[in-house]
């Protein structure tokens with residue numbers, strides 16, 4: 001999934017750095033508490049860790065509930081069945097597609113109606129699917145429908161004309177199952193959860209600029225919840241005050257980070273951040289150094305597509321990605 005701050009292409013750097021500091025991770029309790037797409041937690045699950053994952057967004061909970069907790073055996077029959085459904089006029093079509101008169105074009109009419117049909121059927125079948133397969137199909141829907149979004153990259157705005165990728169016929173593709181121990185996934189503000197979890201390795205990947213995930217991925221949140229929210233304005237935002245992140249504001253980011261580091265009951269704490277984030281390198285170093293032995297690792301990284309497209313004030317197309325390390 002094309003996600004702001006996704007660590008998919010940095011997995012080599014992250015796993016190698018963490019194992020070089022903490023040694024063999026197999027059998028460790030590993031926490032990925034700003035989990036997003038689940039890229040990092042699922043890599044560590046596959047490496048033999050018991051993983052705890054968390055995110056404040058419900059679509060992320062759904063993705064991680066599948067990647068980290070699922071141990072169901074594959075049955076592709078259900079995907080075939082869902083892919084054969086006729087489209088229906090549900091919430092997605094009525095609110096995010098042009099044909100319904102919504103004035104919004106996040107999806108083509110046909111794909112919006114197919115998304116509704118699959119979403120409604122997954123809910124109807126929940127008791128017979130069981131929780132593991134329910135979250136597997138729902139996570140696959142979120143991951144798949146994002147590929148047909150008629151946006152430049154995030155859901156802050158839609159394109160007027162349906163672009164080529166969005167015009168293709170929607171296909172629900174099963175997300176892979178991750179082998180490994182069954183972990184545990186939460187959907188909370190980390191400032192609350194951090195008081196109740198403990199383990200060996202804590203991985204932190206907070207937002208690094210002022211772009212709130214709740215506003216940029218509101219359509220995926222609604223597909224995941226399917227809770228008929230009241231939508232506001234031209235872009236159709238749902239209410240998201242409770243999901244606003246402290247890490248998206250310079251006023252609160254440093255104190256929120258310190259609160260987590262202080263409360264963390266983990267031997268190793270790793271923090272991903274880049275050189276264009278709200279918090280300067282020196283501030284992070286100062287906070288982390290107070291709580292133990294500190295070191296920082298770095299690598300070059302290509303800028304996220306949306307940042308390259310929308311924020312033309314950036315001169316470089318590369319950023320420096322840091323992995324701050326604290327041994328408590």
Ligand SMILES: C[S@@+](CC[C@H](N)C(=O)[O-])C[C@H]1O[C@@H](n2cnc3c(N)ncnc32)[C@H](O)[C@@H]1O
Nearest residue numbers: 005006007034036037039055056189190213245
């Ligand atoms: C940089 S992204 C993480 C990307 C992830 N590592 C990946 O590879 O996909 C930051 C994530 O933190 C979540 N988040 C922001 N503030 C949070 C908070 N206070 N508690 C829990 N999650 C939060 C956002 O919803 C977002 O998914």
